[in-house]
Amino acid sequence: MFSIITLMAIYLAIFLIGMTVMRSGLLQLSEDRTKNFITKFTDYPWKGLLIGIIITGLLQSSSAVMVITVGLVAAGYLSFYQSIGIMLGSNIGSTFITELITIDITPFIFPILILGFILLFSKRKLPFSFGSTMFGLGCLFVAMNGFESLAAPLSTFPKVQEFLTLTNEHHLFGVGIGTLLTAIIQSSSATTGISMSFLSHDLLSLQAGIAIMLGANIGTCVTGYLAxxxxxxxxxxxxFAHIWLNVIGVTLFFPLIPFLSRFVELLASSADVQLAHSSLIFNIICSVLALPFAKQFAKFVERIHG
Incomplete structure (x- = not known):
């Protein structure tokens, strides 16, 4: 079992390295514009939502966007009220990577890694940035293939079987696991990716996977809080607003897990795609419903933590 856990840790490290390298490449392409976008176009919550989606889609990390946002608020470039629209958009933008990793590009992974690696040696900004993005993306798919290959061997161990059974039977436990794991590894995408590997082998039910995904949305708030x-x-x-937003959203959606599960089953036949779709639907609905109440939500957070 130790060797399998070691391999799982290695693949997790590859996933996180891939996310970091890809984010670095994308950020260098847009670093001069990112802060300008955020500070100039967030006077209304709906504008902040759009900016949050765009920037998070580029950086592939809601945590990174929240760190930037907290930093801009701390520096006085943004008000607390302006930040709410951005966090709503960042939750939606963070789902792009989970949709991306469900695509099967196995025959192209090695060429992408090689080309990306070669471009990393370029001294010019544009080729280096593209190389970072390609190499990071290749690492993500290597890690996903690794997670999937280890899911079946892991499930043969009694403790893992107990964990899977408990998660399948008690969805609240799944929310807790998703929260804890994401808080530790600082990546909701990695948590969802691991869940996908168990789903693909029918070791985890879709409803349990959705519960873990919901927990991952809470766990990702830790980075912004630390910042x-x-x-x-x-x-x-x-x-605090980011934490409240996700906790309230998960609380409201938790009883709806069976309905969400049945709905995404109509949209796709593959379990990993169904989970990716459920993440997208959850975050879009929560953000769209919260948007008209941004001012009231801001006052609520100020009243609680003021």
């Missing part, structure tokens, strides 16, 4: 420690009051309010 706010020691900052001004408005920066801390931004971090």
């Amino acid at each position: 706010s420690i020691g900052s001004i009051k408005e920066a801390k309010l931004t971090a």
Whole structure:
């Protein structure tokens, strides 16, 4: 079992490295515009939502966007109220990577890695950025294939079987696992990716996978909270608002897991795609429903943590 756990840790490290390298490449392509986009076009919550979607889609990390947002609020470039639209958009943008990793590009993984690796040696910004993006993307798919190959061997161990049974039978346990795992590894995409590997082997039910996904949305708030420690009051309010937004959304959606499960089963036949779709639907609905109440939500957070 130790060797399998070691391999799982290695693939997880490859996934996180891939995310970091790809994010670095995309950020270098847009680093001069990212802060300008955020500071200039967030005077209304709906604009902030669109900016949050775009920037998170580019950086492939809602945590990174929240760290940037908390930093801008702390520096006085953004108000706490302006940050709410961005966090709503970042939740939607974070689902793009889960949709992406469900695509089967196995024959192209090795060429993508090789070409990306070669471009990493370029001294010019544009080729280097493209190389980083391609190499990081290749690492993501290598890790996903690794997760899938280890799912079946892992399930043969009694403790893992107990864990899977408990998660399948008690969805609240799945939410807790998703929250804890994401808080530790700082990537909701990685948590969802691991869940997909068990789903593909019918070791985890779709409803249990959705529960873990919901928990991952809470766990991803930890990064923004850590970034706010020691900052001004408005920066801390931004971090608290992100936590409240996801906790409320998960609380409201938790009883609807069976309905969401049946709905996404109509949209796709593959379990991993169904889970990706459920993440997208959850975040879109939560953000769209919360958007008209951005001002009231801001006052609620200020009242609680003011």
